[in-house]
Amino acid sequence: MGEVINVVVAFAVIVFLFRWLTTSNVSSSERSAADTLGFRPKPVSQDMIDTISNMFPDIPPDNIRYDLLRTGSVELSSNKILERGFLDPPPPAYFTLYPREANAEQAARPAQAGAATSTAVKAPKKSLIDRYNLQDRVVQPGPLISEEEVGGKAVWEDSSEKREASLKERKAQMILAARQRMLAQQQKNSSS
Incomplete structure (x- = not known):
């Protein structure tokens, strides 16, 4: 019976030491x-x-x-x-x-x-007309530009400079057409 108690105490001491050693490596x-x-x-x-x-x-x-x-x-x-x-x-x-x-x-x-x-x-907010320097091309309110005239189908140009110029022109036409539609809508809202 004395040997069993010694084994149990020894086992408890070993478990206690093992836990103490493994938990002391980790900071609190x-x-x-x-x-x-x-x-x-x-x-x-x-x-x-x-x-x-x-x-x-x-x-x-x-x-x-x-x-x-x-x-x-x-x-x-x-x-x-x-x-x-x-x-x-x-x-x-x-x-x-x-x-x-x-x-x-x-x-x-x-x-x-x-x-x-x-x-x-950033500078103060600019309009698209100012951003793309289209002040000289602004048309007074009149007949709306048709959709075919605005974007249309682009023709593939030979050089990249021509393609870039064509793209810039199409952007300008779209901006001007959008401005015309906005002015027409504002005029229609103000009259009603």
Whole structure:
């Protein structure tokens, strides 16, 4: 009977030592993240999230980060989006580790920076007439240009310069015809 007790105590000591040695290698933050999420999260950088966000702008950043924490690979997450069309939303426990405020600030910074540069680069809105320099070709409201005259069927030109000139002319005709239709519609609405 004494030998059985010695074996049980020895087994308990070995199990205790084994658990103590294997859990001491993992830091407490990783342990708590693994306990919270239900898996050991892989390292994820902001570049990884940005890469997938640029490829799939309709996928929320939280979904991307959660999937990257699970897979640790941009390729696997991208393939999952391509195959399924979406990524699973993170569970509520995810937001205890990664609150939305931090993600919203990171997402807002590049968006605000992009908005600032795009507004600085863009001039005030121009009309198509101004953009394509058609001021001298603007016709006063009169009979509408027929659809055959507007686009018509293009003839394949010999050189690329002629094809480009033909395309520019067709664009100009379409813009002018659209302007005429818009003015006629405005005149019709104002008279009624």
